[in-house]
Amino acid sequence: MARIISVHEYDLKPGSNPAQFEQALRDAEARGLFDLPGLIAHHFVKGVKGARRNAYAAVWIYESREAWERLWGTPEEPRAPSPDYS
Template identity: 40%
Template sequence: MPGLVDRRFLVGYKAARQGEYAMLWVFENREVLEALFGTDAAPKPGPPEFVRYEAAIGPFLSASRPDLIRYTDYEEIDGYP
């Protein structure tokens, strides 16, 4: 996908998400992410290749359908706090 810098397939090893899978997608910036997936006010399903991939990995992410996968977008912060 354009602007995709890195991706990781993860599994929780303790606490609330122990044994559950997750994907971490790292994009260049918010503008790239919103160009692909829209905004809260105007969401988009994403590129066709992503939609197919999402359908294929959905069962591994404890979701019977891709639209049931819980998503969270984060922004990296420089420095602490």
């Protein structure tokens, strides 16, 4: 079965603290918030040059499209966000 790779780019608001953002990611990881069924790897990265220099992104690797859709719904019918994140 083919893996699914999802890339998310994050643009911090002007004046926000990059160190706080990075710490929030480490804290979430330590709390197990990225231990999702079907997610086999995740990477948080920061651009070093080019148009996304100093910008953040996440690379999420899922075991299959089916695993991704169980979490997030289909592209045609996305699952509503959890009330915890509203």
